[in-house]
Amino acid sequence: MADSNHLLEQAQREIEALSKTSPTEAGQADTQERPRASTEHIDALNEVFALFRINYHNQYYKAYSDASVLGQIKKLWLDSLLRFSPATIRRGAREVIETSEYLPTLNKMITACQGDPKKHGLKDPHAAYVEACQAPSPKAAFKWSHPAVYYAGKASDWFFLASSSERTAFPVFEQHYRRLCERVMDGETLPAPDTPALPETLETPLTKEENQRRLNELRKTLDL
Template structure:
């Protein structure tokens, strides 16, 4: 395939993918400055690391801007930091120019937030003793993912059935965290310690008379 054919193919794919993404995600909110900056940095990173491949894929400004708009739509669920880390991983692991799906597959919110991976969180949820609320969780998101998945379901069904459900719940919670929401486990309040004050001699005498009055 010569350069002209490659260009035509890439352009057609971008146009089709862009149209599809508008149909599927037409209601998406506008990208943040953080996301816009990340996409621009990614394309500069790719230009530097895959110079010849980059120029063949994006030979003019219009083609590159069309690609950037597509990437913003497809990566719109992630913060700029998550997107950048994913792109850097893709560069380390690929000798060829990565596409958006390869970057998308490497987006790891848990890693950026310093939380356990989905599977590590699942193992933690499986091993946590009861009462669950009082366990020393690595993060509240792990507890709430287990709660949403259902503790009985986790304890009584095989991993291949439970983990996909847990993973989805965990990822939803991670997205809430990366958007600035906080998660806290509300522990039951401890009962106040019972304090007793000794009865005075007069109170003891009165109580004794009350008891004697029943006979």
């Protein structure tokens, strides 16, 4: 317990240090090209390293024995993991710890954060894009493979998807879809699209004879 407390205290000191040296604060060009690291992202990353330290104790200290190098490694990880929400980063770390005996590489951590969409009934982004583009109107009434496809299409704008080339539209759709997939894999249940309500009364189509009768009456009225 004493060792764990010591490690957690050390992790907290690193959180404070990394908060003061966020990689996005290095220069103006950086802040324009990359999203700024939020406090929530920094905290999540340092929680991940604290968990790795506790679970992979000997491996951790062997790999990160140099404190200055560790700081640079954390900056690299932070830059690479900014695409994910803090909740997703924490979920990825839990998955790594539960499934691997070895300290993960950044690549393995990214893979864990991405998760396996198929386990949640989610298509790959391009297949979802094709489904969104081919779905007939009304969109809400279509039988979607998953609500995430509908909401990604709606967020992208249906007219934009229909009128733009794949090269232009797919990256926009993919960004919305991946964010929705993250939410689903983090445990959120997306509501089904609102299906348009049926009219309270259904009109019976007129017969051919009734249509002709009304047309004749209209001609008389207009003196045709």
